[in-house]
Amino acid sequence: MSLIESPRKVEDAIYDRLLPSGEGWTYELQPGQVLRIIDLEGNQAVDTLFYDADNLEDHYSAVATITGQHNLYLTTGTVLRAESGKALMRIVADTCGRHDTIGGACSAQSNGVRYDRSLEWMHNCRDTFMLQLSRYDDRLQKRDLAPNINFFMNVPVAPDGSLEFADGISAPGRYVELESLAHTLVLISNCPQLNNPCNAYNPTPIRLVIWEN
Numbered sequence: 148m149s150l151i152e153s154p155r156k157v158e159d160a161i162y163d164r165l166l167p168s169g170e171g172w173t174y175e176l177q178p179g180q181v182l183r184i185i186d187l188e189g190n191q192a193v194d195t196l197f198y199d200a201d202n203l204e205d206h207y208s209a210v211a212t213i214t215g216q217h218n219l220y221l222t223t224g225t226v227l228r229a230e231s232g233k234a235l236m237r238i239v240a241d242t243c244g245r246h247d248t249i250g251g252a253c254s255a256q257s258n259g260v261r262y263d264r265s266l267e268w269m270h271n272c273r274d275t276f277m278l279q280l281s282r283y284d285d286r287l288q289k290r291d292l293a294p295n296i297n298f299f300m301n302v303p304v305a306p307d308g309s310l311e312f313a314d315g316i317s318a319p320g321r322y323v324e325l326e327s328l329a330h331t332l333v334l335i336s337n338c339p340q341l342n343n344p345c346n347a348y349n350p351t352p353i354r355l356v357i358w359e360n
């Protein structure tokens with residue numbers, strides 16, 4: 148696992164925003180723009196989707212991304228690919244070193260199955276994604292929700308293919324930085340999950356910074 152720091156300075160950014168846990172965010176990146184996602188307090192799960200903004204039916208694909216790089220884990224050098232194979236983003240810096248693209252987003256159903264049937268009503272990333280999507284373009288529906296990336300989440304995959312939601316390896320101030328290779332819509336749900344021990348039952352804010360290049 149190699150950790151790569153970024154040469155970019157926050158003073159040079161064109162955008163800088165604090166996003167509390169439980170909130171959603173959309174942004175259209177132009178080709179060449181660079182997005183940094185900062186895990187301000189450590190081990191926050193940042194559930195993220197990417198769409199080709201010029202063709203919203205084409206969205207991030209975990210399968211195309213993993214097969215394209217012959218590696219299950221996402222870190223510096225990873226090219227995030229859409230269903231069509233189109234390159235949407237490239238990870239250009241990473242001080243955490245591991246990000247999950249298998250575990251999916253939390254939902255009312257997963258609250259019920261993973262934690263307790265009585266918790267289905269609680270906030271979840273799938274609802275946040277759907278709310279943000281419908282505000283962005285009312286033609287987007289549930290079927291447009293695709294597999295997502297969970298930045299800063301550590302989900303090791305065992306040789307037998309089983310998944311484990313392990314303790315995080317991120318820490319306060321760690322970040323991942325992505326260069327947009329296309330006109331890319333980014334959709335984030337900063338996870339509101341209060342039932343997951345891997346964030347110590349305490350979801351925390353993130354910071355989003357964008358540079359022109």
Ligand SMILES: [Zn+2]
Pocket residue numbers: 192194252253254271272273338339340
């Ligand atoms: Zn979540």
